[in-house]
Amino acid sequence: MGVDEMCNFYMMFYRDANVPDPFPYGAYCPHNENPRVVAAEYPVEGTTLLPSHPEWEHVAHQATNPFGVIEKVALKKLGEHKFGQISSIAFDSTGNLAIFHRGTKVWNQYTFDYNNQLTDKSPVSEPAIIIAKENGDNLEFVEAIGNDLFYMPHGIFIDEDNYYYTTDVGTHQVIKWKYSNGQLAAALTLGERFVPGSDSQHFCKPAGVAVSKKDGSVFVADGYCNNRILHFSKSGKLIAEFGHASTAAGREVSRLSLGAFQLPHDISLxxxxxxxxxxxxxxxRVQIFDFDHKPVSEIRNGQFFGNVYSVHYCPAHGLFFIPGLATDEVKEINVFVVPPGSKTFQYAFRPKSTEFSRPHIVRAKGNSIYVGEIDDSGGVLWKFDYLQDPSMKDHSLMSDGTESDEESAMSSTMSKASTTQGTMVVTMIVIMAFAMGIMYFMRRHRVAINSRTPTTLLDRAVSWRAAL
Structure with missing residues (x-):
């Protein structure tokens, strides 16, 4: 090495992603004022070769197997149905995918007037809901429903009984639909048709909807005008309203107040x-509330995203959220993932074939992740698969979040082995107790004999002579 060349020393370390970054602006040591001390105290491990570890090398060789989130397919149509702007996605009770799109309708600057009224009050003539089922890496068309029912589709949710819940920003309504034989019939209607408002009987461009599995209650993100969340009972009675608009002054402070919204756009439970x-x-940001409607925390990081369009909680893999637009500061759009038990995102992914354009919705079930886009030229439906690290097979899940057959068989075998082992232990304890009982009896019997009979040859001889 020449005298003018630089020798850099790099250190890699890991930290808990849930705690603050100890070096938010980077860390470096620009000067070495004591080279002799550094040279003397430099760890010898840094200048010697590591010993060979075949077992570790075997694990390292598994890195050639793909794992992580893998892009599978990007679709612009299913069957003969071309996607319009894909506003939302849901899973029905059989695991099929429902894609909610706008057909030939496009939401742009001319769609609403200054009073939040639709300028074109004609419905979407095409089927606004496309049903598909997974077929390997791809999706297979099942059916198309919902002609002439929706005006500007936005959110969709399907409950355990296969009722469909939709939000329509055009009509300012949330409707629960009964699905039967390819037809949708309104079972519950919230809001007044084409009448925006901010009281408990009206919405103004309601965006997202989610339904509780426990009691069937309905949560609505009434976002575009009202900046609030409404919670209704299964029958449609208002339970609670929470959240309020964030002020311009509040948005300028370094930390936004919890419970303040600027367009709550999606909701998940x-x-x-x-x-x-x-x-x-x-x-x-993603705001987090408890079931008493109290704000708990937030997930926010302007370094990685400048808006959050959609959020979805998946029990198998945690919380997914996605921005809808790139910004001057953040050019790339990623799906961010907060694993179960974590407080912040720990990894992110995006397509490799091309970049996201206008993502609007993210939904996940089991090991399948879907993203829907709302590009003006037509919607795009992305499918990603979560592939597990082969070295982590003991944690493998099937697509429905249950254990695989192999894991189930292993668990059964282990259970049987455990039962057999337990039986053997009990048997040995019984045998040992029986043996100890016999030993105790024999010892007592010997003591009784010894108390009557001399125990040594000399004693017995003396005793014999005395007897003579």
Whole structure:
């Protein structure tokens, strides 16, 4: 090495992603004021070769097997049906995918007037809901429903009984539909048709909807005008309203207040942990509420995303959320993932074939992840698969979140082995107890004999002579 060349020393370390970054602006040591001390105390491990570890090398060789989130397909149509702007996605009770799109309708600057009224009050003539089922890496068309029912589709949810819930920003309504024989019939209607409002009987461009599995209650993100969340009973009675608009002054402070919204755009429930996740779109964060409607925390990082359009909780893999637009500061659009038990995102992914254009919705079930886009030229439906690291097979899940047959068989075998082992232990304990009982009896019997009979040859001889 020449005298003018630089020798850099790099250190890699890991930290808990849930704690603050100890070096938010990077870390480096620009000067070495004590070279002799550094040279003397430099760890010898840094200048010697590591010993060979065949077992570790075997694991390392598994890196050639793909794992992580893998792009599978990007679709612009299913069957003969070309996608319009894909506003939402849901899974029905059989695991099929429902794609909610706008057909030939496009939401642009001319769609609404200054009073939030639709300028074109004709419905979407095409089937607005396309049903598909998974077929390997691809999707297979099942049927198309919902002609002439929707005006500007936005959110969709399907409950355990296969009722469809939709939000329509055009009519300012949330409707529960009964699905039967390819037809949708309104079972419950919230809001007044084409009448925007901010009281408990009206919405103004309602965006997202989610339904509780426990009690059938309905959560609505009434976002575009009202900046609030409404919680209704299964029968449509208002239970609670929470959230309020964030002020311009509030958005300028370094930390936004919790509970303040600037367009709550999507909503998802984690009922096991009693958490409500809201995509606070223009505040560029996910807000987290408990089931008492109290704000708990947020997920926000302007370094990686400048808005949040959609959020979805998946029990198998945690929380997914996605921005809808790139910004001057953040050019790339990624899906971010908060694993179960974590407080912030720990990894992200995006397509490799091309970049996201206008993602609007993200939904996940089991090991399948879907993203729907709303590009003006037509919608795009992305499918990604979560592939597990082969070295982590002991944690493998099937697409429905249950254990694989192999894992189930292993668990059964282990259970049987455990039962057999337990039986053997009990048997040995009984035998040992019986043996100890016999030993105790013999010892008592010997003591009794010894108390009557001399125990040594000399004693017995003396005793014999005395007897003579």
């Amino acid at each position: 984690d009922e096991e942990n009693e958490r409500i996740y809201v995509a606070d779109r223009e505040n560029a």
